[in-house]
Amino acid sequence: MNATPESRAPLSGSRIRPSAPASVASSVSRISARDVTVHYGPKQAIFDVSIEIPEKSVTAFIGPSGCGKSTFLRCFNRMNDTIEGCKVGGLITIDGDDIHDPSLDVVELRARVGMVFQKPNPFPKSIYDNIAYGPRIHGLVKTKAETDDLVESSLKKAGLWKEVADRLDAPGTGLSGGQQQRLCIARTIATGPEVILMDEPCSALDPIATSIVEDLIHELRAQYTIIIVTHSMQQAARVSQKTAFFHLGKLIEYGETEQIFVNPKEKQTEAYITGRIG
């Protein structure tokens, strides 16, 4: 760990300590990254990124393809561990806990920090089993009745209950793309996470399914801290409160979404927003 927290000014204008009272929840910093670097073998993908992500809000990561936004997102639930030759440096804390601390169980971390992937990836199991998978492996449900309840409530939260209530035994892979993606969101919700990471969740969906998922993200914000990677600037503008712009592995600018889109401070941000790079 080469973190030198105080030597580096946070890029966010509003940095509030995690110990702030719960009443101002929307501005409490739950996730904090300091000087995070990522290497794929000899190639460096992320350069000293520091960021504070507020609780119960949607933070969007934008930037051109290959800028490292997805790689950076995967640091928060340590999915980069599963990639051969990938090394993450720097300090990342959630609620003040260092997620790379040897005493912290990565399996538990991933239950707390859920992830929705770019392409809907339901397991080739029934809709019911897709949702029950996480709770079962984490021992969150004991009886059939508890499982039933959790499946129902998760599907309801993901806005999918009405569409699939009568065919919970049907394979999850038989749903439409948008439904599959909401199934994956429901599956993530079922393990009771605090944070949900979304890696371009709508890139494989049509405009109607996209708008349904965006509405869902809007509702989930009340309960979860959401980080969403998107290459659609309109989507970032629609769903997020804060936006971070990445370019070539560096965090160029981070601030309120409105400010980023209306009045970007950095030239590169402006160039990207107006379509000159990316």
Place this chain on the structure above:
Amino acid sequence: MTSLLIAALVLALMAVAYQQGVSRSKALAGVGRLHSRPQYHGALLALWATLPLLLILFLWLVTSGTLQDWYIAGQIPAEIAPGTSEYAGAAARLRNIASGFGVAGEAQAWETAAGVNLARFNTTLLMAAVGLGAILGVAALVLMRGRLSARMRARNHVEAAIKALLIFCSVVAILTTLGIVVSLVAETLRFFTFVSPVDFFFGTVWNPGYSTTSNDASGSYGMLPLLLGTVMISVIAMAVALPVGLMSAIWLTQYANPRLRNVIKPVIEVLAGIPTIVYGFFALVTVGPALSGLGDLVGLRVNATSALTAGIVMGIMIIPFISSLSDDIIRQVPRAMRDGSLGLGATKSETIRMVIVPAALPGIVGAILLAVSRAIGETMIVVLAAGNAPILRFNPAEPTSTFTVTIVTALTGDADFASPQSLVAFALGLTLFVITLMLNIGALAIVRKYREQYE
């Protein structure tokens, strides 16, 4: 020697025609824009020049036997009446003398003379065929060379020729399969004129009596002991190969680091390259006695040659088959599945057990069925290590026998080929063929279903 010369002639004709085509085409290029590149004109001309020769050689191949018979008929003295076995024997002797094989006993003067004549006749026939083919080929070359033009669609013609060649090859493959099946069925039907199908399929005693006359069906031909032996050995083989193969595939795909995998995988696959006869004497010399000794230690009587020995060694033989196929199938499970499960906080082994293996299961089942059909058809290991005792008993420590072993013994003995003792091999072969065919169809159906799953 002659065939080499003919091949050289064909190639030479081809080369000349190709060269002619290319040069003519280049000359044409000066006149107008070529439709096809010169190589295509060359290839087309080569094709035209060699086709007549090949066709006539094929014709020669088909008819020369009949022509020979006709010639031989004129050489054999009138005392030997056509149609008798004496006549057939004399004809065979003539052929052998003509081809230079020599014959048993002293060749009579007329035989030697006739043989020399026959040889001369054969040579003349072949030379005539080759000569005619070559002349036609050259004629075709000259004729087609004159017809080459700049706008000629040589490229499309060559394409059609290639397509014809591909179709021809597929037809050969299909006809061969069909021919094998037909001959199996025909011989099997002949066998069933001696032994009733009910006795064969449901009989529990295998004891074909050995007789020298071809019409005697003494003895019993119940295949159930052989079926039991085959199934028992296959089950033992799968019990060995399945866990080892599958788990090594899981380890290789999920846990081994790439550098280690690049070393280990080829080493496992070397196992697949060992000839089965080598496995056979490995079973006979090493595994059998070792099992027998192990049995003595714990007070069990284990025969050195037994279903157990053959099964275990066959299992070892199949390990690379299962591990390599499963490896490919597990690798085909999209990474997104794995990430989805890991992202929910599942451990690696939970992910493998609950997501990856179930997703790959249909494919793995297909691989297993393919492996089983291979185990059932395997011959050398069981010939050496199973003991050849076609008795209906369920003890794997005793010698047993299988379809394949029985086929080998039935056809390598000196029984007449028309006797039920030999014909039974075809009935067994057909049964074996149907069983493996069913397994393969099942395996392919499952594999196909699996392929559709992620699309």
